[in-house]
Amino acid sequence: MKSSIKILQLKETKETRNYSFASLELLESMGLKVSLDNYRVVYEYEDEIAPNAVDAELERMYMRFQGVKPEGYTGHSLSVSDIVQIDGTNYYVDDYGFQKV
Numbered sequence: 001m002k003s004s005i006k007i008l009q010l011k012e013t014k015e016t017r018n019y020s021f022a023s024l025e026l027l028e029s030m031g032l033k034v035s036l037d038n039y040r041v042v043y044e045y046e047d048e049i050a051p052n053a054v055d056a057e058l059e060r061m062y063m064r065f066q067g068v069k070p071e072g073y074t075g076h077s078l079s080v081s082d083i084v085q086i087d088g089t090n091y092y093v094d095d096y097g098f099q100k101v
Contacts, residue, residue: 001048001054002046002047002048002082003005003038003042003047003048003049003086003087004046004085004086004087005044005046005047005049005061005084005086006041006043006084006085007041007042007044007061007073007078007082007083007084007085007086008036008039008040008041008042008083008084008085008090009038009039009040009042009075009076009081009082009083010039010081010082011038011039011040013038015038016038017099018030019032019038019081020036020080020081021079021080022052022081023080023094024051024081024092024094024099029051033053033099034083034090034092035051036083036090037046037071037099039078042047042073042074042075043065043069043072043074043075045070045071048056049086054086055098057086058084058086058091058097058098059097061078061084062078062093066078068093070075073101078093079093080093081093083101086096
């Protein structure tokens, strides 16, 4: 069964300036929380992901969206503060790895 995947990146506004490229730890230290209202979808697609392979798939996606981007991708390279959404579950790109938010 195919999974629905979305790449979300922060909207470029003065309100999101402190969120850009910030780790979850830094956001928490500033009293800020991740809100999907601050994000826009820059790419969405479907792919096969085994339920026990989500962590490996997230790492693969990170590498995939560093180099040549797929047609239709409108964002920057996948970076800290971005969100990968898999079947409605959100994973924050953190300093090291991904955190479910």
